[in-house]
Amino acid sequence: MFQDLSFSLEQGSALVVTGANGIGKSSLLRTLAGLVPLAEGTIRLEDGEPEKLPQEQAHYFGHQDAVKPALSVLENLDFWQSFAAPSVHESFSGSSLQPLAALETLGIGHTALLPAAYLSAGQKRRLSLARLLVTPRPVWLMDEPTSALDKASEQQLLGLMNDHLAAGGLIVTATHTELALNTINVLHLEAPDPADQVPEEALL
Amino acid sequence: MDLGPHAGFIIASYGLCLLTVLALIAWVRIDKANQERALKELADQGISRARPDQGRN
Amino acid sequence: MAFWDYANPTRFLKLVQVLLPWLVGLCVATFAIGLYMAFFTAPEDYQQGDTIRIMYIHVPSAWLCMMCYTVMSISSIGTLVWKHPLADVSAKSAAPIGAAFTFMALVTGSLWGKPMWGTYWEWDARMTSVLVLLIMYLGLMALWRTMDDPIKAGKAAAVLTLVGALNLPIIKFSVDWWNTLHQPASVVRLDGPTIHSSQLWPLLVMALAFTLLFFVLHLMAMRNEVLRRRVRALRMRAASVSRPATASASAQPAE
Amino acid sequence: MTGWAMALFRRDLRLSVRIGGSAIVGVLFFLAVVTVFPFGVGPDLNLLARIGPAILWIGALLATLLGLDRLFQADREDGTLDLMLMAGRPLELVVLIKCLAHWLSTGLPLVVAAPLFSVFLNLDPVAMAAVTATLLVGTPALTLIGAIGASLTVSLRRGGLLLAVLVVPLTVPILIFGVSSADAAIHDPVPFMTPFLILCALTLIAAVVGPIASAAALRFAAD
Numbered sequence: 001m002f003q004d005l006s007f008s009l010e011q012g013s014a015l016v017v018t019g020a021n022g023i024g025k026s027s028l029l030r031t032l033a034g035l036v037p038l039a040e041g042t043i044r045l046e047d048g049e050p051e052k053l054p055q056e057q058a059h060y061f062g063h064q065d066a067v068k069p070a071l072s073v074l075e076n077l078d079f080w081q082s083f084a085a086p087s088v089h090e091s092f093s094g095s096s097l098q099p100l101a102a103l104e105t106l107g108i109g110h111t112a113l114l115p116a117a118y119l120s121a122g123q124k125r126r127l128s129l130a131r132l133l134v135t136p137r138p139v140w141l142m143d144e145p146t147s148a149l150d151k152a153s154e155q156q157l158l159g160l161m162n163d164h165l166a167a168g169g170l171i172v173t174a175t176h177t178e179l180a181l182n183t184i185n186v187l188h189l190e191a192p193d194p195a196d197q198v199p200e201e202a203l204l
Numbered sequence: 205m206d207l208g209p210h211a212g213f214i215i216a217s218y219g220l221c222l223l224t225v226l227a228l229i230a231w232v233r234i235d236k237a238n239q240e241r242a243l244k245e246l247a248d249q250g251i252s253r254a255r256p257d258q259g260r261n
Numbered sequence: 262m263a264f265w266d267y268a269n270p271t272r273f274l275k276l277v278q279v280l281l282p283w284l285v286g287l288c289v290a291t292f293a294i295g296l297y298m299a300f301f302t303a304p305e306d307y308q309q310g311d312t313i314r315i316m317y318i319h320v321p322s323a324w325l326c327m328m329c330y331t332v333m334s335i336s337s338i339g340t341l342v343w344k345h346p347l348a349d350v351s352a353k354s355a356a357p358i359g360a361a362f363t364f365m366a367l368v369t370g371s372l373w374g375k376p377m378w379g380t381y382w383e384w385d386a387r388m389t390s391v392l393v394l395l396i397m398y399l400g401l402m403a404l405w406r407t408m409d410d411p412i413k414a415g416k417a418a419a420v421l422t423l424v425g426a427l428n429l430p431i432i433k434f435s436v437d438w439w440n441t442l443h444q445p446a447s448v449v450r451l452d453g454p455t456i457h458s459s460q461l462w463p464l465l466v467m468a469l470a471f472t473l474l475f476f477v478l479h480l481m482a483m484r485n486e487v488l489r490r491r492v493r494a495l496r497m498r499a500a501s502v503s504r505p506a507t508a509s510a511s512a513q514p515a516e
Numbered sequence: 517m518t519g520w521a522m523a524l525f526r527r528d529l530r531l532s533v534r535i536g537g538s539a540i541v542g543v544l545f546f547l548a549v550v551t552v553f554p555f556g557v558g559p560d561l562n563l564l565a566r567i568g569p570a571i572l573w574i575g576a577l578l579a580t581l582l583g584l585d586r587l588f589q590a591d592r593e594d595g596t597l598d599l600m601l602m603a604g605r606p607l608e609l610v611v612l613i614k615c616l617a618h619w620l621s622t623g624l625p626l627v628v629a630a631p632l633f634s635v636f637l638n639l640d641p642v643a644m645a646a647v648t649a650t651l652l653v654g655t656p657a658l659t660l661i662g663a664i665g666a667s668l669t670v671s672l673r674r675g676g677l678l679l680a681v682l683v684v685p686l687t688v689p690i691l692i693f694g695v696s697s698a699d700a701a702i703h704d705p706v707p708f709m710t711p712f713l714i715l716c717a718l719t720l721i722a723a724v725v726g727p728i729a730s731a732a733a734l735r736f737a738a739d
Binding site: 208209210211213214216217218220221224225227228229231232233235236239240242243246249251 | 305310311312314315318319322357358361364365368369372373375376474478481482484485488489491492495496498499502
C-alpha cells in the first residue's frame with residue numbers, strides 16, 4: 001500500500017496525516033493499530049512496555065463507534081474499561097477517569113442509564129471517545145476524530161487531545177480540518193506520479 | 205375427594221395451568237412495575253409528558 | 262362513537278383503571294363457581310372416569326387460544342388498514358397470552374391423552390394444528406422482540422398474523438387429510454361423545470372464566486405496552502436534552 | 517486478571533438476552549425442525565421413536581449453526597472486533613469466553629427443551645435422558661467448532677449459509693457419537709459409556725482446537 005514511508009514521533013507531540021481522499025490515511029492508521037498486517041517494515045514504541053505489541057498500547061478511534069445499542073451507556077463504557085488492558089509507564093501519566101466522570105466530562109452524563117440506542121450520532125461518538133479516557137494508553141490513533149461532532153464538542157475534543165499530549169502521550173490523526181493542537185507535525189501523503197504508478201501485475 | 209386411578213394426571217394438568225396463569229400474572233405485574241419505575245426515573249430527571257418543552261432542571 | 266373515544270391511549274388507560282377491578286372480581290368469582298362445579302357437581306364420565314375433569318380446563322383454553330388469534334387478526338387489520346396505534350398494542354400484548362393458553366391446551370390435552378390413549382402425544386390433526394399455532398405465536402413474539410422500531414415491528418407482525426390466519430385453516434384441513442392416510446379414525450375425538458348438560462354447564466362457566474381471564478390479562482398487558490411506548494418516547498427526549506449540556510461543558514474546557 | 521473475562525462474559529450474555537431473545541428463536545427453530553420431521557416421515561409413533569434421537573440431534577445441530585453467524589459478525593459491523601483485537605487480551609481466551617456465553621444463551625436452552633420435544637417423538641424416559649445427556653455434552657462442541665466457521669465468514673455479508681456448509685463436515689464425528697451413544701442407551705446390548713466418553717473427548721478437543729483456529733482466522737480477517 002505504501003512505499004518509502006517512514007516517520008517517527010516524539011513524546012508529547014501529534015502527527016497530523018493529511019492528503020487527498022483515498023490516498024490511504026485510514027489504512028495508515030489501521031496499519032499502526034495492527035489491524036492491517038505490515039508487508040515489510042516495523043512499528044516500534046520506544047520506552048513502552050516491551051512485552052506488549054505497540055497496538056496494545058494504543059487506542060484506535062475510528063469511524064465506527066463500537067457502541068452496543070442494547071446496552072446502557074454506562075454498561076458500554078464499563079465493559080471497555082474492564083476489557084481493554086491499560087498501559088502506563090513512568091513517562092506517561094494518561095487520564096484514567098471513572099466511567100461516570102468520563103461521561104460527565106463529555107456532556108453525556110445524564111444519559112448514563114439509558115440504552116445507547118437512544119443516543120444521537122454525535123452522542124454515540126462522544127461515548128466512543130469516553131473509552132479513551134477510562135483506559136490510559138499512551139498512543140491515540142484517531143481517524144477523522146471530529147466527524148459527527150458539533151463545534152462545541154470539537155473544541156472540547158481538542159482540549160482533551162491537548163491534555164493527552166501534555167501528559168506525555170502521542171497522537172496520530174487523519175483529518176481534513178485544521179486542528180488547533182499544541183505540538184503538530186504534519187505528514188502529507190501524496191500519490192506518486194501517474195507515470196510511476198505501474199500496476200503490480202505488470203511487474204511480474 | 206377421590207379422583208380415581210388417574211388423579212395424578214388431573215392434578216398435574218390443573219397444577220400446570222395454575223402455574224402458567226400465575227406466570228402470566230407475574231409477567232404482567234413485573235412489566236408494569238418496570239415501566240412505572242422507568243417513568244418515575246425519567247420524571248425525577250424532569251422529563252415527563254406534562255411539560256414537553258422543559259429540559260433538565 | 263364510544264369506541265373511538267377510547268381509542269386514544271390516555272383515555273384508554275383511564276378506562277382500564279375503571280374497568281379492571283370489576284373484571285378481576287368477576288373473573289375470580291366465575292373461576293370459583295366454575296372450579297366448584299367442575300370438581301363437585303359434575304359427575305364422572307361413564308367411559309373416562311374422573312379424567313373428564315381435565316376437560317374443564319382443556320377445552321376452554323383450546324377455545325381461548327383460537328379466540329386470542331382472532332383478536333390478534335382483527336387488531337392486525339386495524340394496524341394495517343386504520344394504522345391505529347392501539348390496534349398494534351392490542352395485537353402485541355395478546356401474543357404472549359395466546360401462547361400461554363395454547364401451551365395450556367397442549368399440556369392438558371397431552372396429560373388427558375396419556376391415560377386415555379396411552380401416549381402423551383399423537384400426531385393427530387387437531388393436536389398438530391394447535392402445535393403449529395403455538396409456533397406461530399412464539400414466532401410472532403420473537404418478531405416483535407427482534408425489531409427495535411415498534412411501528413415497523415407492528416406492521417411486519419400484522420402481515421404475518423393475517424397470513425397465519427389464512428394458513429391455519431389450511432393447515433387444519435391438510436393435516437386432517439395427511440393424518441387419515443395413516444391412521445384410521447380410532448382416536449377418541451373430543452367432539453365424539455355428545456355432552457350431557459351436567460357436564461356442559463361447568464364447561465360453559467369455565468369457558469366464561471377463561472374468557473374473563475383473557476380480557477383481564479389482555480387489558481393489563483395493553484396498559485403495560487402503552488406505558489412502555491411512553492417510556493421509549495420519553496427516553497428519546499431524555500437523550501436529546503443533552504445539546505445545551507454540551508455547550509455548557511465546553512465553556513470550561515476539560516482539564 | 518479475570519476481571520476482563522467476567523466483563524466480556526457478562527456483556528455477551530446481556531446482549532444475547534436483550535437482543536431479540538436469541539435463545540427463544542433458537543429453541544423455536546429447534547421446535548420447528550422437530551415438528552417438520554413427522555410431516556415428512558408420517559405420524560407413525562414407532563418409527564418416530566426409533567429415529568427420535570437422530571431428529572433431536574439434527575435439530576440441535578441446525579439450530580446451533582444458524583445461530584452462530586452473528587457470533588463475531590455483530591462485533592465486526594460496529595467496529596468492536598477491531599478494538600477487541602487491540603485490547604491486549606489473549607484472543608483465544610476471548611473466543612472461548614464468547615463461545616461459552618453464546619452456548620449458555622443458545623445451546624443450553626436447546627438442551628433444556630430436548631426432553632420436552634422428545635415427548636412429540638414418543639421417546640421413553642430412558643431415551644429422553646440419554647439424548648439430553650448427549651446433547652448437554654455435545655452441543656458445546658458444536659458451538660466451539662462453529663466458531664471457526666463464524667470467524668472465517670465474519671467479513672462476508674451473507675455468511676450464514678456458507679458457515680453451515682463449512683462447518684457441517686467438521687461436526688460429523690460429534691453427530692455420529694452423539695446419536696450412537698443415545699441409541700446405545702435405548703438398545704441395551706451396546707454399552708452407553710463407550711461412545712459417550714468419546715463424545716466427551718471430542719468436546720474437550722473442540723475446546724482447544726476451536727478457539728485457536730478461530731482466533732487465527734479472526735486475525736487474518738482483520739484488514
